[in-house]
Amino acid sequence: MTSTIERTTDWIAACAxxxxxxxxxxxxxxxxxxxxxxxxxxxxxxAVDHHDPHTGAPVMARGIVGSRGDRPTIASPLHKEVYDLGTGECFTDPALGLRTYRTRVVGGMIQVEFDA
Structure with missing residues (x-):
């Protein structure tokens, strides 16, 4: 007997x-x-979690957006840890990671994918 596990997700509109x-x-x-x-x-x-992985404070939208080579980054406004926006990897502290979400643009609207 074979069973299949289906992963269901929802795309939710965030803003234009x-x-x-x-x-x-x-x-x-x-x-x-x-x-x-x-x-x-x-x-x-x-799209990334708004909570700083180091402190838990809701501040990441106020982070510093930049890049490391061709990889877009965001740095925490509190302790300046730098995270890869695509993977959530922390460049400055490998023990930390920032949760990321898949995004797409449909009809000019940003949509974010969440597990259903």
């Missing part, structure tokens, strides 16, 4: 791409989660 300035982040309350939505390029958008 035009609502965000490139190189800037805003926080969105999506269900019971606070998510930092980060616009890097014209339609290059990332």
């Amino acid at each position: 791409v035009a609502d965000l300035e490139p190189g800037w982040a805003e926080v969105a309350l999506m269900g019971d989660r606070m998510v930092a939505i980060v616009r890097v390029g014209s339609e290059e958008v990332y």
